[in-house]
Amino acid sequence: MRMPPFNPYFGVVIGVFAVSTSAVLVKLANGAPASIIANYRLLFAVLIMSPIILLYYRHEFKRIQKKDWILAMFAGIFLAFHFIFWFESLNYTSVASSVVLVTLQPIFAFLGTYLFFHERFTPGAVISMIIALFGSLIISWGDFQISGIALFGDILALLGAMTITGYFLIGQNMRRRFSLMTYTYVVYGISSITLIIYNVGFGYSFVGYPTSYWWIFIALAIVPTFLGHTMFNWALKWLSTSTISMAIVFEPIGATLLAYIILDETVTWSQWLGGTIVLFGLFLFIMSTTKKRKVTISH
Template sequence: MRMPPSNPYFTVVIGVFAISTSAVLVKLAGGAPASIVANYRLLFAVIIMSPFILLYYRHEFKQIKRKDWILASLAGVFLAFHFIFWFQSLNFTSVASSVVLVTLQPIFAFLGTYLFYHERFSTGAVISMIIAIFGSVIISWGDFRISGMALYGDFLAILGAIMVTAYFLIGQTIRRRLSLMTYTFVVYGISSITLVIYNVSFGHSFIGYPSTYWWIFLALAIVPTFLGHTLFNWALKWLSTSTISMAVLFEPIGATLLAYIILNEIVTWSQWLGGAIVLFGLFLFIVSTNKKRKVTISHS
């Protein structure tokens, strides 16, 4: 294998920092409905990708079969609701709690593969899942003591993790037949349309937001989306899936630090303890379920 044009580990560090900005950016645009923030994040991402798709990938659209369009549509709907639930959770709970709970996605994914593909659990996977779930209970218990609304935010974050898991499970078969760019463009496009319909249904305004919000919407499309997930998927050519998965576990730490610096959010003892236990459980889980297969890294 030829040497990479840049150090893949340095690229992963940039990616971790990039995805860590997502929750803070959403909080900064808290005056806009969560579904509007999600809508413009995906819409701007689609607009930015369009020239590259037209120049280099338009021939792949002929390869998309009717079944794949149906699956891509379902994946897009689940991705849309992932962002709705997760972004909405940030209106009720802290960045620390929300990001840690959304990071439980690998466990939901493994449960999904067990139910639909009959993939067996190892003893290590079961133990690590119990540890991670125990940590999430500590976070939720601490948040409930602070406010019932904080617990509601935790519940929304977990729903967001379930939605993004469904997005992955549905889309993984299409990814084998399409390039990452084409698949992402199609799903983001469908997800944007879903969010437009959702926002129109609930009467949310698409205009009238402060100029700073529009910069935040654009930043969400560029920083966590392209500088985050795109760099991770580039690094998968040179690094193992487990290495990238381990790196993603640093997102809650980065997001919590940024929230402390930018938003003055204080992390409670239950969030520190529960978050540490969740991340430790996820670390063990990734080690125990490590397989040599490539995945699309995304949620933030």
């Protein structure tokens, strides 16, 4: 195998930092509706990808069949609502709570594969899921003691984890037969259209936001979407899927630190305790369910 241009572990560190910026960037643009922020993140990502797709991947579109378009449509809808729920949750709860709860996605994904693909649980997977879910209950209980609004944000974050699971489960069949770039481009495009329809339906304005917000929208398309997503998938050529999966679990830590530095958010005892338990449970879960499968990053 050809040697990488630089250490792939360094690439993973860059990827973790990149995806950790997502929640903070959304918080900085909280004057815009969550669905508008999501819309521009995906729309700008599609615009940036378009020249690459036209030059190197347009031949793959000839192989996309009707069933593929149907799968992509549902995957795009789930992705759109993942961003709506998750970004909206950041209006009600802290970055620490929101990102930790969204990171429970691997557990929802495994439950989905059990229900739809009859993938069997190992004892270690069951124990680790119970640990992670117990941690999420501690976070939610602590937020409920602070205010019911924070608990509502936690529920939205969990809905964000569930909807991104739907995106992965529906799209995995199509993903096996097309390049990552083509699949991502199609789904992002459909998700953008879904969000445009959603925003028009609710009467949200597409213009009139401060200049700083437009830079945030562009940053969301570039930093967590491309630097995070691309770096993880690039590193998979040299590192195992389990290594990448473990690294992604550090996203809540990075996001919480950035929120403390940039947004002056403090972390409560329930968030420290519950977050630690959730991350420990996720580590155990990934170790007990390690398989050679592609990791896709949404944040």
